[in-house]
Amino acid sequence: MEQLNSPQGTFHFSRFPVRKKETLRAWDAADEYLLHHIHELSPETDTSILIINDQFGALSTALNEYSPSMQSDSWLAHQGTLFNLQQNNIPDNTVHLLTSLESPRQSPDIILIKIPKSLSMLEEQLYRIRPLLTSNTRIIAAGMAKHIHTSTLQLFEQLIGQTHTSLAVKKARLIFSEPNLSLAPPVSPYPIALQLENCGFNHTRFKLSNHGGVFSREKLDIGTRFFLQNLPETLDGSSIIDLGCGNGVVGLMAAERFPDADITFVDESFMAVDSARINFQRAFPDRNAIFKTTDCLAGIEKNSADLILNNPPFHQNNVVGDFIAQQMFRESKQVLKQGGELWVIGNRHLGYHVALKRLFGNCVTVTSNKKFVILKAIKR
Structure with a gap:
């Protein structure tokens, strides 16, 4: 203070x-x-x-x-x-x-x-x-x-x-x-529409709407694209959380891969969660999902999730650090069921594997390229 x-x-x-x-x-x-x-x-x-x-x-x-x-x-x-x-x-x-x-x-x-x-x-x-x-x-x-x-x-x-x-x-x-009431600005372009392409899915029907505050609103960033190309092939259970969901594209692709799964989209940005809601309801008009604005996983029931998919941010406004990622990892362990999996993508240099192994007692590399690594930790 x-x-x-x-x-x-x-x-x-x-x-x-x-x-x-x-x-x-x-x-x-x-x-x-x-x-x-x-x-x-x-x-x-x-x-x-x-x-x-x-x-x-x-x-x-x-x-x-x-x-x-x-x-x-x-x-x-x-x-x-x-x-x-x-x-x-x-x-x-x-x-x-x-x-x-x-x-x-x-x-x-x-x-x-x-x-x-x-x-x-x-x-x-x-x-x-x-x-x-x-x-x-x-x-x-x-x-x-x-x-x-x-x-x-x-x-x-x-x-x-x-x-x-x-x-x-x-x-x-x-x-x-100074307000000039005679100005005639164009109609707001927000939320911006983005067609999803080249992600290894049957994605041609997916259009992503993005509010102005949403990360990677004008094009899909290369880290997310790599994550989408390497999402889990199987799901032991039915509950999936897209943690730090942004526009919800990761949860959207998980919903396509697992049509019977229950999907929860979580972010601390109101614009992000609303973008995810728009995108999910457009893609799956007859399917329900949960959309929650909160800090990391605050308010999510413990021992309730089978799979958490996470692309952690490494900054809060202008402050850079891994403190948000560390909090996401700790709370993910609490929210996962026994045997549940946390999948994380991050830049290789961030060293998330060290924190995950210390916290979960295990961590494996799913795949990697020159810039990114996808990690999996299981709650024992």
């Missing part, structure tokens, strides 16, 4: 989920810059504020007197916001939480946007807020200067209106965009 001193007060924040020996803060200089700017604006307390992409709730907590809405694609961001509100003895209902697929109840007076890592995510978000704008709406975005590019500003110009930036402070910048 660290202390943020802002013009709105002193607050204590933790990154979420809370990890031992955490070395990173739950906010950055762009959050601080934005909070100072809002203080200078001195809006009335009845001003309606929409906050987009508040990663751990620092902005929402500091601006709690305005009862803001906080929109995020991350289930973890929602939980982190609730956690940090509680740490600061602020009621949970002070902040109205929205998924990236929901809109606030009214047109906001001020919209605050933390610039996301993905330009496509930002694009879909700007398309979604466009109908909410009035000529009086203030739009202020913030990010570290290294993450604000010409393409970032062009998106604001094309979809919102005249845009300019502030001077840099502590390597952070603000972006100011």
